[in-house]
Amino acid sequence: MNREILGTSQVIRDLREMILRIAPSKTNVLIIGESGTGKELIARMIHNSGPLKDEAFVPVNCGAIPENLIESEMFGHKRGSFTGAVGDKKGLFEAANGGTLFLDEVGELPVGMQVKLLRAIQEKAIRKVGGNETHKIDVRIIAATNRDLESGIAKGTFREDLYYRLNVIQLKAPPLRERRGDVRMLAESFLQRFSERQGKRLEGFDQLVLAVLEAYSWPGNVRELENVIERAVTLASDGVIGVSALPPGFMTVSMAGGVILEKNPADAKSPGAGVDAGGEIRLPAPDFSKGPIELETVLGEVERIYLGAALEYAGGVRKKAATLLGITFRSIRYRLKKLGVDEGGGE
Ligand SMILES: Nc1ncnc2c1ncn2[C@@H]1O[C@H](COP(=O)(O)OP(=O)(O)O)[C@@H](O)[C@H]1O
Ligand SMILES: [Mg+2]
Numbered sequence: 001m002n003r004e005i006l007g008t009s010q011v012i013r014d015l016r017e018m019i020l021r022i023a024p025s026k027t028n029v030l031i032i033g034e035s036g037t038g039k040e041l042i043a044r045m046i047h048n049s050g051p052l053k054d055e056a057f058v059p060v061n062c063g064a065i066p067e068n069l070i071e072s073e074m075f076g077h078k079r080g081s082f083t084g085a086v087g088d089k090k091g092l093f094e095a096a097n098g099g100t101l102f103l104d105e106v107g108e109l110p111v112g113m114q115v116k117l118l119r120a121i122q123e124k125a126i127r128k129v130g131g132n133e134t135h136k137i138d139v140r141i142i143a144a145t146n147r148d149l150e151s152g153i154a155k156g157t158f159r160e161d162l163y164y165r166l167n168v169i170q171l172k173a174p175p176l177r178e179r180r181g182d183v184r185m186l187a188e189s190f191l192q193r194f195s196e197r198q199g200k201r202l203e204g205f206d207q208l209v210l211a212v213l214e215a216y217s218w219p220g221n222v223r224e225l226e227n228v229i230e231r232a233v234t235l236a237s238d239g240v241i242g243v244s245a246l247p248p249g250f251m252t253v254s255m256a257g258g259v260i261l262e263k264n265p266a267d268a269k270s271p272g273a274g275v276d277a278g279g280e281i282r283l284p285a286p287d288f289s290k291g292p293i294e295l296e297t298v299l300g301e302v303e304r305i306y307l308g309a310a311l312e313y314a315g316g317v318r319k320k321a322a323t324l325l326g327i328t329f330r331s332i333r334y335r336l337k338k339l340g341v342d343e344g345g346g347e
Contacts, residue, residue, distance in 0.1 A: 002048060005041055006186055009179035015042070015171065022169050023049035028121075030106075030166045031144040033173025036223030039144040040104060042173060046142060047100040055099030060092050063108030070113050072129045075120070081130020093126050093137050101139045106166065107147035107158060118162045141166065176218040176225065183214045186222060190229035191241070198233055205241045208316050211341040212246065212308075216254040243316030249275070255308025255341070256301070273301040281305055304339060307332070 005016055022029065023046050031039045040059060047057045065073050072082075076091030093101060103109075109117065120126045121141060125134040143166045152158030176183065187205065195202045205213070209232075218224055232245035243251055256275050273283050283302070286293055306325060314320035322332040 003041060005038060005045055006189055007179060007182040009182050011174045011179055012182060018171060019045050020049055024051060026140045027168050028141045028166055029169045029171060031171045031173055033146060034175050034221055035146050036221030037173035037175060038222055039173050042171060043102045043142040043144065052099050052140060056096050057100045057102065058092055058096035059102040059104060061104045063105035067110050071116060075126045075128050077129035078131045093120060093139060096139045097137050101141055103141060103143040105145060106143040107145040107149055107152055111159060114159045114162045118165055121165050176221045180214050184210055186225055187213055187229055190226050191233060194230050194233040200233060201238050202233065202236055203240050208243055209241055212251050212254045243311060251312035252305060252308040256305040273305060275305060303335065307335060
């Protein structure tokens with residue numbers, strides 16, 4: 001399945017252009033980005049756009065292999081080299097020979113394995129566990145990480161020499177919240193994919209849902225959006241997808257500016273109002289020793305949270321939400337418009 005990297009934001013356009021520019025070479029690439037930002041998709045596009053496209057693309061999640069098995073997974077082993085090694089086994093390097101080896105979560109590799117990996121890359125050869133001879137291997141390495149490898153180097157958990165080997169070209173996968181303009185087209189493309197798959201005829205999202213999707217902070221990035229849309233398609237009947245197809249609490253959190261407070265107020269991500277992980281709405285205790293507090297700002301945050309919660313409870317019906325808050329329909333329309341959520345129309 002070859003999916004495209006979707007998006008019309010400048011960062012995504014630049015990224016696609018950079019991919020096409022580096023694909024023809026066999027240079028090693030390091031992709032940095034939060035989970036769900038499309039790092040594997042980027043790696044596949046580099047592979048598929050270059051001269052190795054008809055060769056193997058072998059993805060490895062370095063964080064998912066138990067430490068005592070990594071070497072044999074990567075380089076293979078000879079029969080009898082350890083208990084359980086009942087036959088010769090080919091490693092991932094060999095499987096990727098001539099093509100691309102995608103080392104996902106490379107920051108999770110134990111330091112000992114990092115040394116062996118560096119040697120394999122430098123010498124373009126591997127030695128199987130329990131074997132004596134070396135085998136020539138020619139692979140392009142694309143590595144990815146959601147960790148800050150440079151601070152890993154400072155802490156001694158990541159080898160600097162390996163870092164420089166992998167980081168010949170560096171690509172950044174931008175978080176979705178930094179390119180909110182792409183949310184709508186991504187959501188629509190996922191809607192199409194999942195409704196085809198589920199054999200549903202859905203016309204699209206209502207305006208309020210689109211506004212809420214765009215306002216959300218997407219800590220899980222495109223993967224989270226994909227899941228939210230799959231869920232919505234599953235729950236929706238034919239027609240337009242409304243607020244009630246969003247996950248519980250989603251709307252409230254989104255309208256609160258994505259602010260979820262931690263249980264311990266000291267760890268709160270925002271000094272302002274927010275919704276805690278249990279769905280409770282919280283206000284910080286006023287502390288004027290740190291300077292003045294803008295009452296209008298605090299009230300604005302409270303307004304967003306309560307409007308979001310009321311709309312969520314009312315299934316997106318503005319008239320009902322207004323009643324829940326003891327305000328008029330005109331007033332809720334005005335307030336939502338002020339927040340950029342209401343584009344007019346609808347109840
Ligand atoms: N720009 C994008 N356009 C379309 N789909 C995307 C995009 N970025 C990510 N995805 C999808 O989101 C999911 C997570 O992407 P993935 O590459 O596995 O992220 P990561 O490896 O960074 O965690 C995949 O299903 C992928 O197809
Ligand atoms: Mg991944």
